[in-house]
Amino acid sequence: MKITYILPDPNFASAKGKGGQVSHALGVIDGIERNNIDIQVLGEKNISRFYGGRNIRYIEGISGGYLINTIIYAYKCLAISSSNDSDAILIRKSVGTLLLGILTLN
Numbered sequence: 001m002k003i004t005y006i007l008p009d010p011n012f013a014s015a016k017g018k019g020g021q022v023s024h025a026l027g028v029i030d031g032i033e034r035n036n037i038d039i040q041v042l043g044e045k046n047i048s049r050f051y052g053g054r055n056i057r058y059i060e061g062i063s064g065g066y067l068i069n070t071i072i073y074a075y076k077c078l079a080i081s082s083s084n085d086s087d088a089i090l091i092r093k094s095v096g097t098l099l100l101g102i103l104t105l106n
Helices: 019-034 045-049 066-082 095-103
Strands: 002-006 038-043 056-058 088-091
Touching (some): 002 066, 045 056
16 A cells, blocks of 8 residues: 655745644654555655655745745645555645645536
């Protein structure tokens, strides 16, 4: 089994005061790995300060306002996750989660 874990906030690990959410995400990743499940993590570049896993894909945001950056970032996460061979996609809650939901509406 393979799971893609999306951290849909473009500032997930880089903004101040983010220790709790990063710790939670690392716990989820650790639990999945300890159950011998392959995991691909989609997240912003600074997640590497906390997670040194081999199967991480960095998503680059854009410079500019938070809302526009979040929309572009969510779209990139969606595009990558829909083109891989995962059995399941797990999305951590954030504003980006709402945007991912809106982007997938037909």
